[in-house]
Amino acid sequence: MSRPRSENPKEHVSLVCSKQKNGWYYVLEVTSVYDPKIKNSRKIRSRLVGKLPPGETDLNKMIPTESGQGRKKKSIPEALAELKDSRSPLYVVYPLDLTLLVVVLVAMAGYTSCYQIAQYWASNRAVLKKYFDDFPDRDISHDTVRRLIKLIGKQQSEQLIKRFTEQLLNPIKHRVVSLDGQSVKASKTLLQPRGQYVLNVYDSDDQLCLEQRVIGEKENEITHAADLIDSLDIKGTVVTCDALNTQTKLVQKIVQKGADYCVAVKDNQQTLFDLVKAWFRTEPSQLIKDNQTLDSDHCRIETRRIQVLPGSLMDGPIYQDVLKKWPGLDDGCMIKLATETVIKNTGEIRYDERYFISSLHFDEQYIAQLLLKTIRSHWAIENNLHWVLDVTFDQDRMHCRNADYLAGRAVLSKLAYNIISKAQANEEMQTGKKSATKPQWLVRFNNADFAVECLSK
Known part of the structure; x- marks a missing residue:
């Protein structure tokens, strides 16, 4: 990509990549001018022009920001x-x-x-x-x-x-949008010992809460999840949720809205869970795309290894009914995430395996790195939203019945x-x-x- 030129010869315009917490890179168009007082360049303005996925460095593959023309922003x-x-x-x-x-x-x-x-x-x-x-x-x-x-x-x-x-949103595609519920302890009563439940939708890239829905006493989070997604503009994003909300109705809504999904699979979808586990036990390793990360923080060492198989493996007479229930899985992925945790103080070793399905195309470049970052980004709704609301904004201490x-x-x-x-x-x-x-x-x-x-x- 050619470097943009400034109309003012005293100004210098360059493209700068800024790495984000989720592994993506924001590409900024930075305008600077020489300041004789400090004898160096001084930045006078910057503008977001695009985004690069994890592991990508080629600016020609940058995902540009969408034009904001035609929509007047209000204060x-x-x-x-x-x-x-x-x-x-x-x-x-x-x-x-x-x-x-x-x-x-x-x-x-x-x-x-x-x-x-x-x-x-x-x-x-x-x-x-x-x-x-x-x-x-x-x-x-x-x-x-x-x-x-x-x-x-x-x-x-x-x-x-x-x-x-x-x-407040940045007009960039491939944002990760997470769906999860939160109990408000300050509202607990004898009939609701855990307090009232709020279902939140969170954009982990922009760190913004997009929507909420208060769940009634006799209502279920699952019944509200699809309606909540249906009310949002999520085109081009990747929607994540825990196993509770891994339901065919929600996945269908996500695909209809022009988004992708990456959802956890557990025993509540027993047939799908057994099939995904079985493919990773039997399929030759040459088909698997994988990636590995190592984190050393909070007195523990965590090694995460992700393995990805194509969802098209289920395209057969035996599994076709399962594949039809989950739109986008035929071109998408089956995922296994293995985490090994070593506690530094005691030397204790813990091992955990989790399974997911996604409509992100298996043939997409850096798909293993992208899926690993997507799965890790889902936890931002707990760490960056729910925890901050409870601790910094005292949500659990407000008086409400x-x-x-x-x-x-x-x-x-x-x-x-x-x-x-x-x-x-x-x-x-x-x-x-x-x-x-x-x-x-x-x-x-x-x-x-x-x-x-x-x-x-």
Whole structure:
């Protein structure tokens, strides 16, 4: 690929590859200019132009970003202003969009309770009045905050997170989108000792929560998974899930939406599980594509070896019924992931084998490396989303028994999570260095002026 040229002779434009945590490379078009004060080049701007898969270094094989033309991006306050307020206009004292804006600002600062939101409102009313002319001149009570959060949770929680998040996504194909459930312990009752359950959809490449669905007492996660995927634009992505959601209905929805899947296979799909295991025991090794990684962290040494076989091996009279149930598997892959873990302190050795199926083409270059990174990326929904919501945003400590309040409060915390993730990505892209952690960003956002200016961008 030829190097782009700048119209300004004083500016120098170059392509730079930035490695991401999931193994992919972001290709950035970096514009720099010579600064006589430091006697060196200084970066003045950068632009994302494409992406390279794990193991690939040839820029001619770069996956370009899709054009964003035709879709006007809105700021966060503008997106909030589009929300429908079901209250009678005659009795509205606190506008819904401004109240929720304050709730998001408070979550970005690391506070979660309605009392803290009311106190933040009172302490920063003069600052907020500077940015929003129609901001109320009176303080708000914690009961009013709670009622408005319940109103969002009852009517518009799913539309709200979708409207926010679509402004933050990088328009790149082959993102990994993970589906998994999370129990909110703060909502546990005698009837629900584990608390209410929230099904989340997470983009591990952009580190953004795309959607959520609160699961009722007598409802099942499986019945909601396909509907949740059907409501999202996942074209060109790879969807992952655990064995619980490995269902034919979900896989069919994923393929219909123009995406690929990589799903775990266990005893709940007994026939498929037995067949995949059997092929790895009997098939000659010359057909297998494999890859291996070694990690030494957290007082343990982990060796992971992935082996991939073509799904077309099932294209026969005996297994054809199984193949028809899983669309995309005929051109896709059967996967075995073996993990050997050595505990450094004790010398204990653990061995684990897991099996997967995927619609990613077996003939695709670097398919073993790509699948290994995809499977590892699925755990980001636990480590980077669920854990952060519980620990950094105190989701397990918020007081909630009402399902509507839970839905509204959870989605507002995820909006704050998404904003901080985007701020981290922007800082890394602009500076070329690792960004501050999310707890450090919470401290930065305690400054109301800084937080509002960040939202406006």
